[in-house]
Amino acid sequence: MAIVDSGERKAKALSIGDFFFKLPSQGRLAAYLFAMCFGAGVILRLIAGSGALDALIFGGTEGILLLAGPALVAAVLAPPLFASKRTLKHFLFIAVMASAASILVFAAGTLSVRSLGMELLNFVLVGDAIVFLVWFAACFFGLGLGISRSFAVALVHPFLNVAVLFIWARFGFFASALDVGSPFLAFVKILLAAGVFLSALWAISYVINAPAKKNFGISTVEAVVLFFSHMVRGGKGLEEVLAEFGEDVETTVGAVTFRRKNGSIKSVFVVPYVHFGPFGNLGGSEFPALIARDVEARLGAPALIFHGTVNHDFNPVYSSSESLLANAVVGMARRERKAEGRAAFVSDSSGRVAGISFGKDGFLTLSLAPEGTEDINLAIGYALRYKAEAAGFGHALLVDRHNSCTDGSLLEIGSPPYYEFEDAIASMTPPAAASQKPFKLGIASASLPFTREQGVGAMGLRVAVFEIGSKRSCYALVDANNALPELRGRVVSLIRRHGFDAGDLMTTDTHSVNTLSGVTNPLGLHTEQAKLLSAVDAAIHRAVEDAEPCTASFAEQRIRLRVFGANRQSELITAINSTVSVAKIVAPFVFIAALALAFLLLTVI
Structure with missing residues (x-):
């Protein structure tokens, strides 16, 4: 299939939302x-x-x-x-x-x-x-x-x-x-x-x-x-209807556990291959905040919940399925001890695929920004992942940055953006062990002064700073459903002003912010951008001060849960x-x- 315009899909989803307004x-x-x-x-x-x-x-x-x-x-x-x-x-x-x-x-x-x-x-x-x-x-x-x-x-x-x-x-x-x-x-x-x-x-x-x-x-x-x-009124009775509509599947959740030199856990990067929808507090909509809260309470370390390469077909039916993901992450973090203490930044020339290679394992992020960045379905995600492994990565976790909301297109097999990603990944190989260097990681968290109607979910803001040799990179992750391109540009400029060689704004794609605003409520649309940039700026300062030598270990686990299934949400x-x-x-x-x-x-x- 070629590119599929998302405008009609959004318009259809919005039609029933026209009945809602603030009293x-x-x-x-x-x-x-x-x-x-x-x-x-x-x-x-x-x-x-x-x-x-x-x-x-x-x-x-x-x-x-x-x-x-x-x-x-x-x-x-x-x-x-x-x-x-x-x-x-x-x-x-x-x-x-x-x-x-x-x-x-x-x-x-x-x-x-x-x-x-x-x-x-x-x-x-x-x-x-x-x-x-x-x-x-x-x-x-x-x-x-x-x-x-x-x-x-x-x-x-x-x-x-x-x-x-x-x-x-x-x-x-x-x-x-x-x-x-x-x-x-x-x-x-x-x-x-x-x-x-x-x-x-x-x-x-x-x-x-x-x-x-x-x-x-x-x-x-x-x-x-x-x-x-x-x-x-936030009722969850609709989940039972969705359960009749849905189907049982197996998917995976990946985790990168970072440890300090003394072995204590510094942070966990979580990449669940489920979609954080459909809307409000139903299904997986609140998963970023719920998983982060659960994992942080049990591990005593900040958790960053990223958006995997999945679309609405993998919306969990039950919000209670969060515990399956959290249990898997905690188990992997406590169990995995094979760690890599050396790393190198990797990126293609356009920056559309960029990340970090920890030994032969890769944490790779994808974005078409400033062009529209929509969901990447699981099949395409696996195709790109296999491409990365064929290029030499032993284990690859792919993250959708989901950071540029336009009237763009859905990514489908056969579309030009797909081949851009494929070619970018094919051009990358893990740097040789001799060229990789010890790395430092700094983490900062902040609850943001915005409501869901303003486009921010309960997880708030997480900032991760990496230092590898003389180079530095910064990820600003916000619990939101995509972002306006101009806001993303302002965040990238802010990161550059801090002296980082690379970095980007990311969102979790939480659909908890899709309440009265229909299907489109990106970060920056109803958010006071100056106040958000100030919070990001302060968090970057704290993350830089928090940086310390770490090691990284990759793990992935299959889980079984009930999801909407192919095209069920649109039906x-x-x-x-x-x-x-x-x-x-x-x-x-x-x-x-x-x-x-x-x-x-x-x-x-």
């Missing part, structure tokens, strides 16, 4: 609710024929007391009554949306009463049934509360609406057109209308779910629910996006039919 603060949502309901009360009075002053005073009061009041109380009661861990902000937003929907129905009813002489009561009851539907759909699909809890939460707001209207009709200071008569009968009618809407919702779910259930063996409606649940994304796309078409027609049926039902009762 305003609780205070703003409450202000929006009161302002909307006050304005609605005024407008409803004006439509009914009241004067401007009367509408402003009495209509505004009705809006605040009869519309905003029940909505606010329902939002406040939802978390404690139903043991939800969601913040008040989520329920306030649902209350605002439900109130907006009911206001539209009330407005239509008021116009119908004025122009057609229709009864307003049925519009009030249908409006409350729609309030129920909005709450149920938001809690079930958006918050993943399950059917029973979503049903219970959805009852509160319409119940309060009926109760407040009944009390106001009996004890209010002035008459309101929003009267429900018998509260018991009104609530029964609301439940009947809500039943019509729930039946419509079930019909929509059945229609859009059946093809995917037949073709993929999973419920895409369930996948959508769990996807929204993950994005909103899942396609299934979810298809579900959403079909729902956009089917839902309006079904909802209109349900609305007409609900009105007809309430009319004949």
Whole structure:
């Protein structure tokens, strides 16, 4: 295959992400609710024929007391009554949306009463049934509360609406057109209308779910629910769906253990041949931070987690699989004692393949920067690795620097970039033992003052400095998903200003930063670059001071785990996006039919 453009892949993955946005603060949502309901009360009075002053005073009061009041109380009661861990902000937003929907129905009813002489009561009851539907759909699909809890939460707001209207009709200071008569009968009618809407919702779910259930063996409606649940509240239920989608494989994890002269471990370079995705906290997305934390706690030495030559096909299904990798790394670090104390820098003329030869073992890094650097799949990685071993390296660990995010291309067999890598590796051979020299290694770690939304994962920053004879090299590794080329250029310039002969910025390709930003959230896009460069600068200083003579030992181990499998992520994304796309078409027609049926039902009762 030739080069495959990644733009379409990203666009497809982004389509469902369009539904996500950051909610305003609780205070703003409450202000929006009161302002909307006050304005609605005024407008409803004006439509009914009241004067401007009367509408402003009495209509505004009705809006605040009869519309905003029940909505606010329902939002406040939802978390404690139903043991939800969601913040008040989520329920306030649902209350605002439900109130907006009911206001539209009330407005239509008021116009119908004025122009057609229709009864307003049925519009009030249908409006409350729609309030129920909005709450149920938001809690079930958006918050993943399950059917029973979503049903219970959805009852509160319409119940309060009926109760407040009944009390106001009996004890209010002035008459309101929003009267429900018998509260018991009104609530029964609301439940009947809500039943019509729930039946419509079930019909929509059945229609859009059946093809995917037949073709993929999973419920895409369930996948959508769990996807929204993950994005909103970090739930991991989607991992079980991914497990049905995935397959068991064997892959490897490589480790270079550096020891001081006294034999204690200085640092461990870890190269897991799994992909750190798919997104958020699912699967392997947080593996760089989790593996580093686990290994460092058990070995008492800093761990640098690099991005191996793998793509999304090797996304682990379960986040708990991290322990398999960490156990393997710790075991190799404690077990391996055959160490090499001499090294030499190796690189092709372009610098696209560069690294260090420790005796005959090679730690080789790859990048097309400043051109786009995308994932390198495992098969291509093995082909390049075998090329390195054919060139004379006894053991070669290949690392994807993943440091230049553009609208570039995926690396495939037969593409020009592949042959550039192949030719570069073929031109390199391990320097003769006589030309290799003792080396020093310095390590510095730093937690960065950035959030995941700003493009930085929990592992933060690691800087490794190598001194071999009179030459020096520096690696700045950030827990991020790729980097803007201009930021990478600024980091390289910073490294050069420190007097290093070579060096580069690297990222782990963590997909934990791919939350609300879709599939593209590279380092530097939402990151304050000056602050990041300052942190890198300080870490380089500390790493230089930390440099001391070391030895290196290579090891690699096979592990068995469950991963997405070939093209599975794109299939899942396609299934979810298809579900959403079909729902956009089917839902309006079904909802209109349900609305007409609900009105007809309430009319004949």
